[in-house]
Amino acid sequence: MKIAEIEIPWMEEVVEKLSQRFDDGILHVEQAYDLPVVVIAKQNLIEVLTFLKSDSDMGFAFLTTLCGLHIPGYEGGEFGMMYQLHNMHQNRRLRIKTYMPESDLDVPTVSNLWPTANWMERQEYDFFGFNFVGHPDLRRILNMDEMNYHPLRKQYPLEDLGKHDKDDAKFGR
Amino acid sequence: MIENQNILTPEKEYTTLNLGPTHPATHGIFQNVLKMDGEIIVSNEPTIGYIHRAFEKLAERRPYNQIAPITDRLNYCSAPINNMGWHMTVEKLIGCEVPKRAQYIRVIIMELARIADHIICDSVIGVDTGALSGFLYIFQEREHIYEIFEEVCGARLTTNTGRIGGMERDFSPKAWEKLEYFVQHFPEKLQEFENLLLRNRIFMDRTINVGAISAERALAYGFTGPNLRAAGVDYDVRVMNPYSSYEDFDFQIPVGTNGDTYDRFMVRLEEMKQSLGIIEQAMKNMPDGAIHADVPAFYLPPKEEVYSKMEALIYQFKIVMGEMDVPKGEVYHAVEGGNGELGFYLISDGGRTPFRLHFRRPCFIYYQAYPEMIKGSMLSDAILTMSSMNVIAGELDA
Numbered sequence: 069m070k071i072a073e074i075e076i077p078w079m080e081e082v083v084e085k086l087s088q089r090f091d092d093g094i095l096h097v098e099q100a101y102d103l104p105v106v107v108i109a110k111q112n113l114i115e116v117l118t119f120l121k122s123d124s125d126m127g128f129a130f131l132t133t134l135c136g137l138h139i140p141g142y143e144g145g146e147f148g149m150m151y152q153l154h155n156m157h158q159n160r161r162l163r164i165k166t167y168m169p170e171s172d173l174d175v176p177t178v179s180n181l182w183p184t185a186n187w188m189e190r191q192e193y194d195f196f197g198f199n200f201v202g203h204p205d206l207r208r209i210l211n212m213d214e215m216n217y218h219p220l221r222k223q224y225p226l227e228d229l230g231k232h233d234k235d236d237a238k239f240g241r
Numbered sequence: 242m243i244e245n246q247n248i249l250t251p252e253k254e255y256t257t258l259n260l261g262p263t264h265p266a267t268h269g270i271f272q273n274v275l276k277m278d279g280e281i282i283v284s285n286e287p288t289i290g291y292i293h294r295a296f297e298k299l300a301e302r303r304p305y306n307q308i309a310p311i312t313d314r315l316n317y318c319s320a321p322i323n324n325m326g327w328h329m330t331v332e333k334l335i336g337c338e339v340p341k342r343a344q345y346i347r348v349i350i351m352e353l354a355r356i357a358d359h360i361i362c363d364s365v366i367g368v369d370t371g372a373l374s375g376f377l378y379i380f381q382e383r384e385h386i387y388e389i390f391e392e393v394c395g396a397r398l399t400t401n402t403g404r405i406g407g408m409e410r411d412f413s414p415k416a417w418e419k420l421e422y423f424v425q426h427f428p429e430k431l432q433e434f435e436n437l438l439l440r441n442r443i444f445m446d447r448t449i450n451v452g453a454i455s456a457e458r459a460l461a462y463g464f465t466g467p468n469l470r471a472a473g474v475d476y477d478v479r480v481m482n483p484y485s486s487y488e489d490f491d492f493q494i495p496v497g498t499n500g501d502t503y504d505r506f507m508v509r510l511e512e513m514k515q516s517l518g519i520i521e522q523a524m525k526n527m528p529d530g531a532i533h534a535d536v537p538a539f540y541l542p543p544k545e546e547v548y549s550k551m552e553a554l555i556y557q558f559k560i561v562m563g564e565m566d567v568p569k570g571e572v573y574h575a576v577e578g579g580n581g582e583l584g585f586y587l588i589s590d591g592g593r594t595p596f597r598l599h600f601r602r603p604c605f606i607y608y609q610a611y612p613e614m615i616k617g618s619m620l621s622d623a624i625l626t627m628s629s630m631n632v633i634a635g636e637l638d639a
Contacts (some may be wrong), residue, residue: 101334129460130463133584133599137597210290
């Protein structure tokens, strides 16, 4: 199946400006369908997001969503955070990603840049166990407080629904 | 003497009021621990998650076509919009172009769902101000919409309508008949509802300047949909990033000025009229053609072919067992849900289930502004603010 190539006319310009400012902070740039994805180093996260939000040429002032990722096999980047920004005036969407090893899950909070990140970050803390440094109220939000693990991590597979029709042993495999 | 005065005027004492988790006035499971000074709210501590069902985790072990029923349970007042949003996300991932006729049918169903959603919200605002009659009359129209859904897909509330690649079936003659009846009679019923509330002195006194939020704060809090538009920002995904042929239709985006309860009511009222206009245009310009794309690996073949043709049987088996070849990729697709931008962020690693699926749920995002919006207002206004924000528990907790 062929996937239509979508051209993003403004992508080069934005990436150019970003790499001028944070030359070694930009690790990788790619296009995922209709969105540019910029992978950055974690220590540059707040600077990059502040620049994207407040620079008048950039204008990515709206935080659409953020979410955590867990990629068990990815050496040195088992966990990741995704931030999706929106420039409503020019209708540009941009995705910022950063990866980190399992041993260091401290992520600077963006809730002082966008109040809306408060609950979103609580949710990702709840499900993945990221430690959002500087978050005003880092508690579990959807799961109960007594829970002692972070359920969206890949080491907790869902149990089978009592279905045994795919049991290989029964088919002599 | 001064010391004595201090003893005589003790520190102000506040009352703690536990509103919820189940309370008849909140229309859903929301717990709010309110600190009250008389009848004025000083602060509020919301607790959510009472109907959390771990959809993001569930989606990681379900094949793509089995995730559509999960999306029904997000915003269950407008389930078809969620279904279509999910199908369009997968279609974007596999690069599938849906025929025009299917897109127009989807638009009709989505706009009907939007009307049903706004009927609930607007009539419940009326109920919370003490006007039950509007609610009773207008709910008959919601019933008509659900009858159309029943005719189209067999279900009423959790519809699971549409399929990856198109629609599961065309509108039947009876569905067209019901749709025409609805389009013909709805404006009159809406007018009746409007007359009951719009210039009603009590309703206006109860809603104007209640629970207001400025455009700036609303954007900072990530508001989208009618609540953002009530504050004066004309952001609508249908216009910004048109999907499913919305660019073919002529409609207006109503905006408010104050962002208060009355504006939210008015924006939804006008949106219902615009939605009706879109439905009329789609019915008039309905193109002929197929109702699904040619994607045999995702779209179930017709039953008679399954019983007579080998290839159809293979595809039927593969789809039912959830063995579909999906390309690797990462997509974000957003639709304008009843409450705002409903986004699906999907990562596929080529396996039979998504590697990661994240829902951007508008209710979850804007409900966190609720404590700020009700601070300093009366308890009765707080109830009204909540119903005018249209917080749906299913979408809040996912």
